[in-house]
Amino acid sequence: MAKVLMKGNEAMALAAIKAGADAFYGYPITPQNELPEYMSKHMKEHGRVFLQSESEVAAINMIYGAAGAGARVITSSSSPGIALKQEGISYMAGAELPAVIVNVMRGGPGLGGIQPSQGDYKQITRGGGNGDYYLYSLAPESLQEAVDLIKESFDIADYFRNPVMIAVDGLIGQMMEPVDFELETPKWDLPKKTWATDGNQKGRDKNIINSLYLDPNDLEKHDLKLKKKYDEMKRDHQRYELINMDKADIAIVAFGSTARVCRTSIQLLEEEGINCGMIRPITIYPFPSKAFDEIPKSVKDLLVVEMNTGQMIDDVKIVNEGKLPIHFYGRSGGIVPEAEEIVEKVKEIMGGE
Amino acid sequence: MAKTKTIYEKSNGLSDAHLSYCPGCTHGIIHKLVAECLVELDVLDRTIGISSVGCSALNYDFFSCDMQQAAHGRAPAVATGIKRVKPDSIVFTYQGDGDLASIGIAEAIHAAHRGENVTIVFVNNAIYGMTGGQMAPTTLIGQKTTTSPDGREEAHSGLPLKISEMMATIPGATYIERVSVHNPKHVIKAKKALKKAFEIQKNKQGFTLIEFISTCPVNWGMKPKDAVDWAVDNMIPYYPLGVFKDKTNEEAN
Ligand SMILES: Cc1ncc(C[n+]2csc(CCOP(=O)(O)OP(=O)(O)O)c2C)c(N)n1
Ligand code: SF4
Numbered sequence: 001m002a003k004v005l006m007k008g009n010e011a012m013a014l015a016a017i018k019a020g021a022d023a024f025y026g027y028p029i030t031p032q033n034e035l036p037e038y039m040s041k042h043m044k045e046h047g048r049v050f051l052q053s054e055s056e057v058a059a060i061n062m063i064y065g066a067a068g069a070g071a072r073v074i075t076s077s078s079s080p081g082i083a084l085k086q087e088g089i090s091y092m093a094g095a096e097l098p099a100v101i102v103n104v105m106r107g108g109p110g111l112g113g114i115q116p117s118q119g120d121y122k123q124i125t126r127g128g129g130n131g132d133y134y135l136y137s138l139a140p141e142s143l144q145e146a147v148d149l150i151k152e153s154f155d156i157a158d159y160f161r162n163p164v165m166i167a168v169d170g171l172i173g174q175m176m177e178p179v180d181f182e183l184e185t186p187k188w189d190l191p192k193k194t195w196a197t198d199g200n201q202k203g204r205d206k207n208i209i210n211s212l213y214l215d216p217n218d219l220e221k222h223d224l225k226l227k228k229k230y231d232e233m234k235r236d237h238q239r240y241e242l243i244n245m246d247k248a249d250i251a252i253v254a255f256g257s258t259a260r261v262c263r264t265s266i267q268l269l270e271e272e273g274i275n276c277g278m279i280r281p282i283t284i285y286p287f288p289s290k291a292f293d294e295i296p297k298s299v300k301d302l303l304v305v306e307m308n309t310g311q312m313i314d315d316v317k318i319v320n321e322g323k324l325p326i327h328f329y330g331r332s333g334g335i336v337p338e339a340e341e342i343v344e345k346v347k348e349i350m351g352g353e
Numbered sequence: 354m355a356k357t358k359t360i361y362e363k364s365n366g367l368s369d370a371h372l373s374y375c376p377g378c379t380h381g382i383i384h385k386l387v388a389e390c391l392v393e394l395d396v397l398d399r400t401i402g403i404s405s406v407g408c409s410a411l412n413y414d415f416f417s418c419d420m421q422q423a424a425h426g427r428a429p430a431v432a433t434g435i436k437r438v439k440p441d442s443i444v445f446t447y448q449g450d451g452d453l454a455s456i457g458i459a460e461a462i463h464a465a466h467r468g469e470n471v472t473i474v475f476v477n478n479a480i481y482g483m484t485g486g487q488m489a490p491t492t493l494i495g496q497k498t499t500t501s502p503d504g505r506e507e508a509h510s511g512l513p514l515k516i517s518e519m520m521a522t523i524p525g526a527t528y529i530e531r532v533s534v535h536n537p538k539h540v541i542k543a544k545k546a547l548k549k550a551f552e553i554q555k556n557k558q559g560f561t562l563i564e565f566i567s568t569c570p571v572n573w574g575m576k577p578k579d580a581v582d583w584a585v586d587n588m589i590p591y592y593p594l595g596v597f598k599d600k601t602n603e604e605a606n
Binding site for chain 1 (some may be wrong): 368397398399400401403404410411413414417418419420421422423424427430431432433434435437438439441442443444459460462463466467
């Protein structure tokens with residue numbers, strides 16, 4: 001099919017509809033409003049559910065209920081709203097419920113701003129709510145990648161019985177780009193949802209959706225069962241892209257929109273005869289540690305670039321294990337770094353000029 | 354062989370799990386009524402119940418239908434999520450007064466406001482039972498709790514919240530009634546109210562809430578009989594029993 005020119009938030013909404021989302025529950029917040037607005041119009045046309053909730057707290061609990069009933073569900077929000085959703089997200093991980101959660105990040109803390117940011121990196125990759133759990137978290141850099149990952153993310157959520165976070169920033173939410181919705185995306189092997197409380201108990205025992213384990217031994221067993229999933233994510237489902245790494249002298253580490261800006265920086269540096277590569281995490285949880293095993297000997301420095309004051313850098317430090325010097329360049333507050341700023345930073349590190 | 358006749362049986366709507374409630378607590382009676390109504394309306398196998406957070410948090414084990422356990426106060430949102438994707442199911446929440454009247458008041462109001470076709474079983478025992486007897490929004494003036502050791506004072510904590518009266522003002526709500534289970538006559542009345550609520554839901558007529566005046570002998574520091582008497586003497590005068598809203602009746606008129 002031909003590509004369609006669409007706004008990011010709307011493209012992500014359509015991708016969810018194409019992936020068979022049964023229900024969307026959410027609460028308005030900039031810069032993601034076009035997503036629920038699109039859903040409000042088009043979910044109905046497909047005989048699906050759209051509901052604007054009274055708060056993000058309610059939205060995520062509606063998601064919990066519907067996911068528990070066996071439906072494919074999606075919600076979207078932006079940073080302060082995602083913060084409010086953490087309680088429900090923790091309950092969902094505990095009760096092993098699948099859902100897709102889109103976070104169109106804006107600047108923080110607090111009410112912050114409404115411009116693009118990657119300030120929720122830690123909120124996303126550390127679980128965010130209480131207890132031992134993680135979200136499989138995908139950070140696309142373009143609309144095409146966002147659409148493809150959203151289509152697949154429902155399968156991933158169902159496979160792990162765990163929420164999946166789509167971590168984008170306001171830039172991706174607001175920009176327009178041509179997208180092909182018919183590109184083949186991986187289909188996961190999924191068992192039937194025999195665990196669902198779907199209101200049809202004929203011919204089966206009752207089902208229970210629950211995260212409460214009062215006996216410490218039971219809870220520990222449950223926590224270890226959850227840990228197995230996170231271990232599997234780390235072992236088999238890291239995603240990343242290596243860009244221009246073959247002969248690189250320095251490697252940038254960047255995700256999402258920032259990685260996209262860095263692509264331009266790499267080109268500009270190349271024109272000046274500087275070999276700069278990039279590790280682009282596509283999963284920010286699990287953090288792609290395997291990418292760092294592939295760094296060629298030629299690379300002497302790592303430069304982490306983020307739209308925050310330095311969050312992913314801690315994960316880079318963990319996987320780097322002290323091997324290479326790590327530098328940082330970040331803009332925050334809703335400012336997207338210019339490719340030239342990063343070029344300057346690279347040159348400064350390499351001792352040029 | 355002597356002939357035996359069954360004159361009383363535990364409802365099929367209840368499982369064989371051992372109830373976790375204290376002796377003399379009226380949570381048990383309310384469970385029995387919920388179970389009996391679901392069985393009598395022949396909806397048990399398409400019912401999804403929602404446990405909340407409080408002494409009844411474990412009742413996902415007590416009812417024999419599908420159950421979900423919800424975060425503190427969020428049961429009406431969970432119910433909404435379920436009902437919207439499974440409109441032919443019967444969905445109820447079972448919530449205490451801390452759960453519904455305090456932390457979950459927004460979710461309760463908005464479920465009513467949207468006219469969600471679900472039933473809330475609201476258990477008002479004027480205290481937080483599960484956490485050891487702290488003050489609730491429904492705690493009576495002068496009532497001693499672990500966080501109102503000198504008795505609730507209006508100047509400090511305001512006046513107790515009348516949930517049924519308040520919910521009845523919400524245009525979207527269909528049926529709101531307050532009942533009590535302090536004696537057999539009232540147990541029968543309470544069951545009638547609850548059954549009506551579930552029937553309304555079955556007929557897809559919208560949001561229903563039945564408030565039960567309940568006891569907490571343990572945290573009230575009373576013997577079960579004294580607790581029942583205290584509920585009658587102190588709670589019912591402030592929380593009068595009756596139907597506060599019945600849209601099905603208004604529509605008939
Ligand atoms: C977010 C959150 N805050 C507080 C608690 C602790 N907590 C558990 S039960 C409860 C009060 C329950 O009281 P109520 O709803 O009146 O039910 P009862 O125990 O009296 O039946 C509280 C505050 C919790 N589990 N979760
Ligand atoms: S603490 Fe109170 S409300 Fe809870 S089970 Fe015991 S008597 Fe009932």
